[in-house]
Amino acid sequence: MILQAGKERHKMGFTLLELLVVLVIMSMIIAMSVPAFSTYQRGARLRSASREISSAIMLARTQAITLRKERAVVFVEADREFGIAGDEEGWTLPPGIRFNFTGTYEVLLTPTGRVEGVLPLRIKIFSDENGNGIWDTGEPQREITVGALGHVEIN
Secondary structure, three states: OOOOOOOOOOOOOHHHHHHHHHHHHHHHHHHHHHHHHHHHHHHHHHHHHHHHHHHHHHHHHHHHHHHHEEEEEEEOOOOEEEEEEOOOOEEEOOOEEOOOOOOOOEEEOOOOOOOOOOOOOEEEEEEEEOOOOOOOOOOOOOOOOOOOOOOOOOO
């Protein structure tokens, strides 16, 4: 096309160089956000697991009061599972989340809604970032505390 004197040429679209620059900038932004997203995802799994544990304990307390019989929430470290004793269904901790104790742990709730045992009960879970199965300094953890009256607090 021959340009006439005094008239500007109007661009119709983008050049290949402009598209490449935009793609490089977008790639850099995505590359920087991936580590932040994975950290957020591990934290979200830890928060979710602590809420599920809290819900299981509150459900067992409600059942103990309603049914007027003891209910226990059992935690099995090796299987990363927990549930209300006698129920067929239970819960499994999300991938990468582990209990910070060994063996089996039990929270016993009485028909009055109180908790038996050494109080307050503390259940710790952590994000096993290096996959060694034990809590290491720097790995995020949460503590679920159960008081004498069966009230649950997540720290």
